[in-house]
Amino acid sequence: MTPFRVLGIETSCDESAAAVVENGDTILSNVIASQAEIHARWGGVIPEVASRKHVENLLPVIHSAFERSGLNWVDIDGIAVTNRPGLVGALLVGVSAAKALAYVHGKPLVGVHHLVGHLYANFLAKNPPLFPFLSLIVSGGHTELLLMRDDNTRERLGHTLDDAAGECFDKCARLMGLPYPGGPNVDRLAMEGDPLAVAFPRAWLGGSYDFSFSGIKTAVARFLKNDGGKTPLPDVAASFQEAVVETLVRKTIKAAKETGMRTVAVGGGVAANRRLAASMRRECEENGLRLVIPPPVLCTDNAAMIAAAGYPRLLKGESDPLSLDTFAVESL
Ligand SMILES: Nc1ncnc2c1ncn2[C@@H]1O[C@H](COP(=O)(O)OP(=O)(O)OP(=O)(O)O)[C@@H](O)[C@H]1O
Ligand SMILES: [Mg+2]
Secondary structure, three states: OOOOEEEEEOOOOOOEEEEEOOOEEEEEEEEEEEOOOHOOOOOOHHHHHHHHHHHHHHHHHHHHHHHHOOOOHOOOOOEEEEOOOOOOHHHHHHHHHHHHHHHHEEEEEEEEEEHHHHHHHHHHHOOOOOOOEEEEEOOOOOEEEEEEEEEEEEEEEEEOOOOOOHHHHHHHHOOOOOOOOOHHHHHHHHOOOOOOOOOOOOHHHOOOOOOOOOOHHHHHHHHHHHHOOOOOOHHHHHHHHHHHHHHHHHHHHHHHHOOOEEEEEEEOOOOOOHHHHHHHHHHHHOOOOOEEEEOOOHHHHHHOHHHHHHHHHHOOOOOOOOOOOOOOOOOO
């Protein structure tokens, strides 16, 4: 098979990223310049600062992606860029760069939905899924349970009715006095804690596949206020994490069983959570399901997943016009 190589570009939030992916499943380079340290000062992403940092970082990151892949422009068959959803100013930096490069080098360009990128990170894992499969996407802004029939057919089984799983991790981490980004810090602290120490509520929503994480945030705030620091923080972190993980795992396994799916694929930043991975692995094994979780660097924002998501359309010879727009919000 002639290799088909895609340059991926991602700037939807606070990571400036570029990657070269071959045949939709082999990473030749994956470069990420994170701004997390800069935004940590404010406890969250400041959109204007993110856009300005993307302007500074993006071309060196693309250059580095080429250098690490050992390839040149002649070896690239197309460009895939995140154009929705995300911070519009941030998206514009990536999309403008991608358009200019596509025009100058005469390459086809496709816009990619960021969440479809998180989904396609699964095809970069060691044991990629085969269609049809069940996909759980748990990220900073989304929580989606999808039935994936093929590249173009996906059915939404459930989603969050309020906060996203990652947003809940970040907000509760803040309540616990942990720095931004909260998720990885809760994950670390929870390793030393008892997940059964505090019985935080789980929102089962009458057995539906939808999720709700705003109640647990209120419960954590109330608990911390009333407890006055008596309960060790690692126990609070582990118990909070367990409540989120248990809800995600139980609903996913239920959906897999009820839809007859044999493979579960998890993606998005929260998929990097060690307790979620361990719990999902155990439950999948017990229920005879195959589990795919990409390595942590492919769970959080990166451009390899964007290249992988753009690959099927580029391979078919499709492309978007250079008038490609950016969108702050767009559901899957
Ligand atoms: N180990 C971890 N445990 C729990 N949460 C984590 C972990 N690592 C990252 N996260 C969370 O994942 C989120 C970041 O994921 P991601 O980069 O996919 O989100 P985003 O791009 O900001 O949002 P979206 O993809 O929905 O647009 C943050 O909320 C972060 O706290
Ligand atoms: Mg993301």
